Amino acid sequence: MSENCIQEPLVRRAAVEDRWTDALRQHVASCQDCAAAAAAAPFMTQFARIDARQRALPDPAVLWLKAQILRGSAVAERAARPLNIAQMVSYVVIAAGWAGLLTWKWNELQQWVLRLTPASIVNEAAGAHSSMSATIVLAVLVLCSLTVLLGLHAILAEE
Protein backbone atom coordinates (compact mmCIF):
# COMPACT_ATOMS: atom_id res chain seq x y z
CA MET A 1 0.00 0.00 0.00
CA SER A 2 1.86 3.06 -1.20
CA GLU A 3 -0.99 5.19 -2.49
CA ASN A 4 -2.49 8.19 -0.75
CA CYS A 5 -5.86 7.77 0.88
CA ILE A 6 -8.40 8.91 -1.73
CA GLN A 7 -9.93 11.27 0.83
CA GLU A 8 -6.61 12.99 1.52
CA PRO A 9 -6.99 15.90 -0.94
CA LEU A 10 -10.43 16.71 0.53
CA VAL A 11 -9.12 16.45 4.07
CA ARG A 12 -6.20 18.72 3.29
CA ARG A 13 -8.46 21.29 1.69
CA ALA A 14 -10.84 21.15 4.64
CA ALA A 15 -7.95 21.59 7.06
CA VAL A 16 -6.53 24.55 5.13
CA GLU A 17 -9.89 26.27 4.71
CA ASP A 18 -11.15 25.09 8.10
CA ARG A 19 -14.38 23.88 6.52
CA TRP A 20 -15.19 20.45 7.81
CA THR A 21 -18.12 18.25 6.93
CA ASP A 22 -19.33 15.55 9.32
CA ALA A 23 -18.28 12.88 6.86
CA LEU A 24 -14.73 14.21 6.70
CA ARG A 25 -14.52 14.52 10.47
CA GLN A 26 -15.60 10.90 10.79
CA HIS A 27 -13.08 9.83 8.17
CA VAL A 28 -10.23 11.70 9.86
CA ALA A 29 -11.13 10.08 13.16
CA SER A 30 -10.62 6.66 11.60
CA CYS A 31 -7.75 7.33 9.15
CA GLN A 32 -4.33 7.95 10.66
CA ASP A 33 -2.81 9.16 7.38
CA CYS A 34 -5.52 11.77 6.89
CA ALA A 35 -5.32 12.88 10.52
CA ALA A 36 -1.59 13.48 10.09
CA ALA A 37 -2.20 15.24 6.76
CA ALA A 38 -4.83 17.47 8.39
CA ALA A 39 -2.40 18.40 11.15
CA ALA A 40 0.35 19.38 8.69
CA ALA A 41 -1.64 20.93 5.84
CA PRO A 42 -2.50 24.40 7.29
CA PHE A 43 1.06 24.97 8.42
CA MET A 44 2.57 23.84 5.12
CA THR A 45 0.17 25.97 3.08
CA GLN A 46 0.88 29.07 5.12
CA PHE A 47 4.59 28.37 5.16
CA ALA A 48 4.67 28.00 1.37
CA ARG A 49 2.99 31.37 0.92
CA ILE A 50 5.79 33.23 2.68
CA ASP A 51 8.07 34.54 -0.01
CA ALA A 52 11.56 34.71 1.41
CA ARG A 53 13.42 35.39 -1.81
CA GLN A 54 15.46 38.56 -1.59
CA ARG A 55 17.29 38.42 -4.88
CA ALA A 56 16.17 37.85 -8.43
CA LEU A 57 16.70 34.39 -9.86
CA PRO A 58 19.76 34.01 -12.05
CA ASP A 59 19.43 34.65 -15.76
CA PRO A 60 18.76 31.36 -17.59
CA ALA A 61 21.05 32.45 -20.44
CA VAL A 62 23.94 32.72 -17.98
CA LEU A 63 23.20 29.28 -16.55
CA TRP A 64 22.99 27.82 -20.04
CA LEU A 65 26.35 29.36 -20.94
CA LYS A 66 27.94 28.13 -17.70
CA ALA A 67 26.71 24.62 -18.34
CA GLN A 68 28.07 24.69 -21.89
CA ILE A 69 31.47 25.87 -20.64
CA LEU A 70 31.54 23.14 -18.00
CA ARG A 71 30.47 20.59 -20.56
CA GLY A 72 33.35 21.77 -22.83
CA SER A 73 35.80 21.47 -19.95
CA ALA A 74 34.59 17.97 -19.21
CA VAL A 75 35.05 16.98 -22.87
CA ALA A 76 38.57 18.43 -22.90
CA GLU A 77 39.37 16.60 -19.69
CA ARG A 78 38.14 13.33 -21.13
CA ALA A 79 40.19 13.86 -24.29
CA ALA A 80 43.33 14.63 -22.29
CA ARG A 81 42.95 11.59 -20.03
CA PRO A 82 44.86 9.12 -22.31
CA LEU A 83 47.71 11.63 -22.66
CA ASN A 84 47.90 12.06 -18.90
CA ILE A 85 47.95 8.31 -18.43
CA ALA A 86 50.72 7.96 -21.06
CA GLN A 87 52.72 10.65 -19.26
CA MET A 88 52.36 8.89 -15.91
CA VAL A 89 53.39 5.58 -17.49
CA SER A 90 56.48 7.18 -19.04
CA TYR A 91 57.49 8.62 -15.64
CA VAL A 92 57.23 5.17 -14.13
CA VAL A 93 59.10 3.49 -17.01
CA ILE A 94 61.99 5.96 -16.87
CA ALA A 95 62.22 5.79 -13.09
CA ALA A 96 62.20 1.98 -13.32
CA GLY A 97 64.85 2.14 -16.06
CA TRP A 98 67.16 4.22 -13.87
CA ALA A 99 66.53 2.02 -10.85
CA GLY A 100 67.19 -1.12 -12.89
CA LEU A 101 70.38 0.20 -14.44
CA LEU A 102 71.77 1.46 -11.14
CA THR A 103 70.97 -1.82 -9.39
CA TRP A 104 72.29 -4.00 -12.17
CA LYS A 105 75.53 -2.13 -12.87
CA TRP A 106 76.09 -0.24 -9.63
CA ASN A 107 79.70 -1.37 -9.06
CA GLU A 108 80.72 -0.73 -12.65
CA LEU A 109 79.13 2.72 -12.67
CA GLN A 110 80.62 3.60 -9.28
CA GLN A 111 84.10 2.71 -10.45
CA TRP A 112 83.61 4.62 -13.67
CA VAL A 113 82.49 7.72 -11.77
CA LEU A 114 85.44 7.48 -9.35
CA ARG A 115 87.89 7.20 -12.26
CA LEU A 116 86.28 10.08 -14.09
CA THR A 117 88.88 12.78 -14.80
CA PRO A 118 89.26 15.16 -17.76
CA ALA A 119 92.11 13.03 -19.09
CA SER A 120 90.09 9.82 -18.94
CA ILE A 121 87.20 11.50 -20.75
CA VAL A 122 89.55 12.57 -23.56
CA ASN A 123 91.07 9.09 -23.74
CA GLU A 124 87.68 7.43 -23.85
CA ALA A 125 86.45 9.86 -26.50
CA ALA A 126 89.53 9.01 -28.61
CA GLY A 127 88.68 5.34 -28.20
CA ALA A 128 92.05 4.54 -26.69
CA HIS A 129 90.63 2.84 -23.67
CA SER A 130 87.06 2.15 -22.62
CA SER A 131 86.25 1.47 -18.99
CA MET A 132 82.55 0.73 -19.58
CA SER A 133 80.74 -1.48 -22.05
CA ALA A 134 79.06 0.19 -25.00
CA THR A 135 75.67 -1.21 -23.88
CA ILE A 136 75.81 0.58 -20.55
CA VAL A 137 76.97 3.82 -22.16
CA LEU A 138 74.11 3.56 -24.62
CA ALA A 139 71.59 2.80 -21.86
CA VAL A 140 72.79 5.79 -19.83
CA LEU A 141 72.58 8.06 -22.88
CA VAL A 142 69.08 6.86 -23.77
CA LEU A 143 67.81 7.26 -20.20
CA CYS A 144 69.40 10.72 -19.90
CA SER A 145 67.78 11.82 -23.17
CA LEU A 146 64.38 10.49 -22.18
CA THR A 147 64.59 12.13 -18.73
CA VAL A 148 65.46 15.49 -20.29
CA LEU A 149 62.70 15.16 -22.89
CA LEU A 150 60.10 14.28 -20.28
CA GLY A 151 61.22 17.12 -18.02
CA LEU A 152 60.99 19.62 -20.89
CA HIS A 153 57.57 18.27 -21.85
CA ALA A 154 56.29 18.65 -18.30
CA ILE A 155 57.63 22.21 -18.03
CA LEU A 156 56.34 23.31 -21.45
CA ALA A 157 52.92 21.66 -20.93
CA GLU A 158 52.52 23.48 -17.64
CA GLU A 159 53.39 26.82 -19.24
Added chain:
Amino acid sequence: MSALAAPSLATVAGAGGHAPQRPMDEARFESFYRASASGLWSYLHRLTGDPAAADDLLQKTFIRFIRATPGFASEEHMRRYAYRAATSVAMDHFRETKRRREVAEVEEQVAPSDSADLRHDMSRVFAELKPRERALLWLAHVEESDHEEIAEALGLRPRSIRVLLFRARKRLGELLTRRGMAPEGTR
Protein backbone atom coordinates in the same frame (compact mmCIF):
# COMPACT_ATOMS: atom_id res chain seq x y z
CA MET B 1 20.19 10.04 5.79
CA SER B 2 21.95 8.41 2.93
CA ALA B 3 23.20 10.75 0.28
CA LEU B 4 21.68 10.62 -3.15
CA ALA B 5 23.84 9.82 -6.10
CA ALA B 6 23.62 12.08 -9.11
CA PRO B 7 20.32 11.14 -10.72
CA SER B 8 20.30 9.23 -13.95
CA LEU B 9 17.54 9.59 -16.46
CA ALA B 10 16.72 5.91 -16.07
CA THR B 11 15.62 6.63 -12.51
CA VAL B 12 13.14 9.25 -13.63
CA ALA B 13 11.79 7.40 -16.61
CA GLY B 14 8.27 7.19 -15.23
CA ALA B 15 7.21 10.46 -16.79
CA GLY B 16 7.86 9.61 -20.39
CA GLY B 17 11.25 7.95 -20.29
CA HIS B 18 10.14 5.55 -23.03
CA ALA B 19 8.82 8.30 -25.29
CA PRO B 20 11.19 9.77 -27.86
CA GLN B 21 13.41 12.44 -26.38
CA ARG B 22 13.24 15.97 -27.69
CA PRO B 23 16.58 17.78 -27.84
CA MET B 24 17.32 20.29 -25.11
CA ASP B 25 18.15 23.65 -26.62
CA GLU B 26 18.47 27.05 -25.02
CA ALA B 27 14.89 28.11 -25.79
CA ARG B 28 13.43 24.92 -24.32
CA PHE B 29 15.60 25.26 -21.26
CA GLU B 30 14.63 28.91 -20.77
CA SER B 31 10.94 28.05 -21.01
CA PHE B 32 11.31 25.26 -18.44
CA TYR B 33 13.43 27.49 -16.20
CA ARG B 34 10.85 30.29 -16.19
CA ALA B 35 8.16 27.80 -15.22
CA SER B 36 10.07 25.88 -12.56
CA ALA B 37 12.91 27.94 -11.08
CA SER B 38 10.82 29.77 -8.51
CA GLY B 39 9.31 26.55 -7.15
CA LEU B 40 12.70 24.83 -7.08
CA TRP B 41 14.23 27.79 -5.26
CA SER B 42 11.52 27.63 -2.61
CA TYR B 43 12.04 23.88 -2.25
CA LEU B 44 15.81 24.34 -1.82
CA HIS B 45 15.30 27.24 0.56
CA ARG B 46 12.95 25.26 2.78
CA LEU B 47 15.29 22.28 2.72
CA THR B 48 18.37 24.27 3.66
CA GLY B 49 16.79 27.15 5.58
CA ASP B 50 19.34 29.42 3.95
CA PRO B 51 18.42 31.77 1.06
CA ALA B 52 22.06 32.18 -0.03
CA ALA B 53 22.53 28.41 -0.11
CA ALA B 54 19.29 28.09 -2.08
CA ASP B 55 20.64 30.56 -4.68
CA ASP B 56 23.82 28.56 -5.02
CA LEU B 57 22.11 25.17 -5.08
CA LEU B 58 19.58 26.35 -7.65
CA GLN B 59 22.42 27.15 -10.03
CA LYS B 60 24.03 23.77 -9.37
CA THR B 61 20.72 22.04 -9.94
CA PHE B 62 20.15 23.65 -13.32
CA ILE B 63 23.74 23.20 -14.45
CA ARG B 64 23.46 19.51 -13.54
CA PHE B 65 20.13 19.44 -15.33
CA ILE B 66 21.54 20.91 -18.57
CA ARG B 67 24.62 18.72 -18.52
CA ALA B 68 22.65 15.57 -17.78
CA THR B 69 21.36 14.80 -21.21
CA PRO B 70 20.83 16.22 -24.67
CA GLY B 71 17.06 15.76 -24.36
CA PHE B 72 13.98 14.97 -22.27
CA ALA B 73 10.80 13.26 -23.38
CA SER B 74 8.32 15.64 -21.74
CA GLU B 75 7.94 18.64 -19.47
CA GLU B 76 6.90 16.30 -16.65
CA HIS B 77 10.03 14.23 -17.21
CA MET B 78 12.08 17.44 -16.97
CA ARG B 79 10.31 18.51 -13.79
CA ARG B 80 10.85 15.17 -12.10
CA TYR B 81 14.50 15.14 -13.07
CA ALA B 82 14.96 18.70 -11.81
CA TYR B 83 13.49 17.88 -8.39
CA ARG B 84 15.62 14.78 -8.14
CA ALA B 85 18.71 16.84 -9.03
CA ALA B 86 17.71 19.54 -6.53
CA THR B 87 17.32 16.98 -3.75
CA SER B 88 20.66 15.47 -4.65
CA VAL B 89 22.54 18.80 -4.57
CA ALA B 90 20.82 19.72 -1.30
CA MET B 91 21.92 16.46 0.31
CA ASP B 92 25.47 17.02 -0.99
CA HIS B 93 25.26 20.46 0.61
CA PHE B 94 24.26 18.95 3.97
CA ARG B 95 27.08 16.45 3.78
CA GLU B 96 29.64 19.11 2.92
CA THR B 97 28.68 21.74 5.43
CA LYS B 98 27.29 19.53 8.23
CA ARG B 99 25.36 22.42 9.60
CA ARG B 100 21.84 21.14 9.84
CA ARG B 101 21.61 22.53 13.34
CA GLU B 102 22.54 26.02 12.19
CA VAL B 103 19.52 26.46 9.96
CA ALA B 104 17.60 28.41 12.60
CA GLU B 105 20.55 30.76 13.08
CA VAL B 106 20.73 31.39 9.36
CA GLU B 107 17.04 32.20 9.35
CA GLU B 108 17.67 34.82 12.01
CA GLN B 109 19.99 36.66 9.65
CA VAL B 110 17.21 37.25 7.14
CA ALA B 111 16.20 40.88 6.93
CA PRO B 112 13.04 41.60 8.93
CA SER B 113 9.74 42.32 7.23
CA ASP B 114 6.08 42.71 8.25
CA SER B 115 5.68 38.99 8.69
CA ALA B 116 9.10 38.48 10.23
CA ASP B 117 7.87 37.01 13.53
CA LEU B 118 5.54 34.53 11.88
CA ARG B 119 8.14 33.58 9.33
CA HIS B 120 10.70 33.17 12.05
CA ASP B 121 8.48 30.87 14.10
CA MET B 122 7.46 28.79 11.10
CA SER B 123 11.04 28.53 9.87
CA ARG B 124 12.19 27.44 13.31
CA VAL B 125 9.59 24.71 13.46
CA PHE B 126 10.43 23.50 9.97
CA ALA B 127 14.15 23.59 10.69
CA GLU B 128 13.65 21.18 13.58
CA LEU B 129 12.64 18.50 11.11
CA LYS B 130 15.22 16.32 9.42
CA PRO B 131 16.11 17.28 5.82
CA ARG B 132 14.30 14.26 4.43
CA GLU B 133 11.19 15.09 6.44
CA ARG B 134 11.28 18.64 5.12
CA ALA B 135 11.61 17.36 1.56
CA LEU B 136 8.76 14.89 2.02
CA LEU B 137 6.42 17.50 3.45
CA TRP B 138 7.29 20.13 0.87
CA LEU B 139 6.85 17.79 -2.07
CA ALA B 140 3.60 16.33 -0.73
CA HIS B 141 1.93 19.53 0.42
CA VAL B 142 3.35 22.33 -1.69
CA GLU B 143 4.28 20.60 -4.94
CA GLU B 144 1.36 18.19 -4.46
CA SER B 145 3.46 15.34 -5.78
CA ASP B 146 2.16 11.80 -5.52
CA HIS B 147 4.09 9.06 -3.76
CA GLU B 148 5.80 7.91 -6.94
CA GLU B 149 7.07 11.40 -7.73
CA ILE B 150 8.26 11.92 -4.16
CA ALA B 151 10.07 8.59 -4.29
CA GLU B 152 11.81 9.62 -7.50
CA ALA B 153 12.82 13.00 -6.13
CA LEU B 154 14.24 11.50 -2.95
CA GLY B 155 15.72 8.36 -4.45
CA LEU B 156 13.50 6.14 -2.30
CA ARG B 157 11.14 3.26 -3.02
CA PRO B 158 7.54 4.36 -3.60
CA ARG B 159 6.30 1.77 -1.09
CA SER B 160 8.18 3.47 1.74
CA ILE B 161 6.80 6.97 1.11
CA ARG B 162 3.48 6.43 2.87
CA VAL B 163 5.14 5.49 6.14
CA LEU B 164 7.85 8.14 5.91
CA LEU B 165 5.34 10.84 5.06
CA PHE B 166 3.11 9.77 7.92
CA ARG B 167 6.04 10.01 10.34
CA ALA B 168 7.09 13.41 8.98
CA ARG B 169 3.55 14.76 9.32
CA LYS B 170 3.23 13.34 12.80
CA ARG B 171 6.53 14.89 13.82
CA LEU B 172 5.49 18.27 12.41
CA GLY B 173 2.17 17.95 14.24
CA GLU B 174 4.00 17.26 17.51
CA LEU B 175 6.27 20.26 17.00
CA LEU B 176 3.30 22.50 16.24
CA THR B 177 1.45 21.24 19.31
CA ARG B 178 4.47 21.86 21.49
CA ARG B 179 4.67 25.43 20.24
CA GLY B 180 0.95 26.05 20.44
CA MET B 181 0.63 26.36 16.64
CA ALA B 182 -1.43 23.24 16.01
CA PRO B 183 -4.58 23.63 13.89
CA GLU B 184 -7.99 23.13 15.49
CA GLY B 185 -11.27 21.84 14.16
CA THR B 186 -10.42 18.39 12.92
CA ARG B 187 -12.29 16.80 15.81
